[in-house]
Amino acid sequence: MKENISENNENPKENSSENQKSQMRKGILEYCILLTIAKEKKYASDIIRELKSADLIVVEGTLYPLLSRLRQSDLLTHSWEESQSGPPRKYYELTKRGQETLSALRQTWSELSKSINRLLK
Amino acid sequence: MKENISENNENPKENSSENQKSQMRKGILEYCILLTIAKEKKYASDIIRELKSADLIVVEGTLYPLLSRLRQSDLLTHSWEESQSGPPRKYYELTKRGQETLSALRQTWSELSKSINRLLK
DNA sequence: ACATAGTACCTTGCACTACAAGGTACTATA
DNA sequence: TATAGTACCTTGTAGTGCAAGGTACTATGT
Numbered sequence: 001m002k003e004n005i006s007e008n009n010e011n012p013k014e015n016s017s018e019n020q021k022s023q024m025r026k027g028i029l030e031y032c033i034l035l036t037i038a039k040e041k042k043y044a045s046d047i048i049r050e051l052k053s054a055d056l057i058v059v060e061g062t063l064y065p066l067l068s069r070l071r072q073s074d075l076l077t078h079s080w081e082e083s084q085s086g087p088p089r090k091y092y093e094l095t096k097r098g099q100e101t102l103s104a105l106r107q108t109w110s111e112l113s114k115s116i117n118r119l120l121k
Numbered sequence: 122m123k124e125n126i127s128e129n130n131e132n133p134k135e136n137s138s139e140n141q142k143s144q145m146r147k148g149i150l151e152y153c154i155l156l157t158i159a160k161e162k163k164y165a166s167d168i169i170r171e172l173k174s175a176d177l178i179v180v181e182g183t184l185y186p187l188l189s190r191l192r193q194s195d196l197l198t199h200s201w202e203e204s205q206s207g208p209p210r211k212y213y214e215l216t217k218r219g220q221e222t223l224s225a226l227r228q229t230w231s232e233l234s235k236s237i238n239r240l241l242k
Numbered sequence: 243a244c245a246t247a248g249t250a251c252c253t254t255g256c257a258c259t260a261c262a263a264g265g266t267a268c269t270a271t272a
Numbered sequence: 273t274a275t276a277g278t279a280c281c282t283t284g285t286a287g288t289g290c291a292a293g294g295t296a297c298t299a300t301g302t
Contacts, residue, residue, distance in 0.1 A: 020151070020222075021229050023288075026259060027144030028233070035240045045279070054239040055232065062260050064281060069259095086278045087268040101141075108142050109237065111176065112149065116230065118175040119156045144259075147288060166250070183289050185252055190288095207249045208297040 025056070031105040032056060033066065034094065037076065038102055043089040067092060075101050146177070152226040153177060154187065155215065158197065159223055164210040188213060196222050 036042060036050045044063055051058050070076045075098035078090045094102065157163060157171045165184055172179050191197045196219035199211045215223065 019287080020148070020226060022260065023148030023151070024226075024229055024233055026147040026288075027141065028237075029260080030141065031145070032237065032240055035237075043279080050240070054236045056236045056240075059261065060279090060281085061262065061264090061283095066259090068281090083269090083279085085270070087280070089279070105141060105145075108145055112145055113234065115175045115177045116149070116153065116156075119153055119171070119177075140258085143289065147259080150289080164250080180290065181250090181252085182254095182291065182293090187289085189252090204250085204298090206299070208251070210250070 028109075029056075029058060029062070029066065030070070031102075031109060033063070033070070034075070034098060034102045034105065037092050038094055038099070041079075041091045041093045043081075043091050045089075070098070074098075149230075150177075150179065150183070150187065151191070152223075152230060154184070154191070155196070155219060155223045155226065158213050158215055159220070162200075162212045162214040164202075164212050166210075191219070195219075 032051060032054075033047055036047050042050070044060065044067065048058055048060070048063060067076065071078065071092075074095055076092045077095055078092050080088050081091055083089050153172060153175075154168060157168050163171070165181065165188065168184060169179055169181070188197065192199065192213075195216055197213045198216055199213050201209050202212055204210050
């Protein structure tokens, strides 16, 4: 099952193309994840699927620590639910504070876009 | 002259509002800096001024290491020029590779914006 | 001539983040 | 019983932004 050879990154300095994409996503993932959960409560695989369908790649090793951080910051709550096919799932929902934070992030994103557009002229 | 008391960040965990803005800027700064230099050659204070006028705050401690990284990655070259009022200035210009990278970053930013818009629906 | 303020350069150490690469536990199917 | 699939989580590393320092030069005022 685990057949990822992963022979790339011969030279850590030279992965500029992929690295830049990764760096640009930094800090925006939190916004994206809150966006997806805001629509309806979701568990980890839901989130990964939705982000992937929007061409945003996220892996488990990134998502789980991030969800934990958001929960510790009181932006999310979770509840266990049984699954009909597999182990139980941890569904996340936004708290009041999470909704407020999401509003702030919307504005931050909007301002950031404006700044970039200003620089493009 | 140095009178910044800076008594904030009582609790490192609680600076969420400012921290999120900072995190969102991560990885985008490189794009912004290349954008400003692409117009015409600039030295550090020029860059800070232009970004500030676009509502993007950058400080020296961030900029200088970043410029060094870009130079080591062969995206920038620099040349010294005398100033009529003060010490000499280090002017940066894009290399061929820097222009190519900037094109790639334009596209990355465009894709990222599209992804966010897809999530907003 | 000397001190002060301003400008420009740079470095160090810390906090935070994304990711790769692991691991555990449960369920369904052959 | 074994295998594959799903879901959860942790650890270690590389990269980044920033605060807080420092050095060197120039202009200005006394």
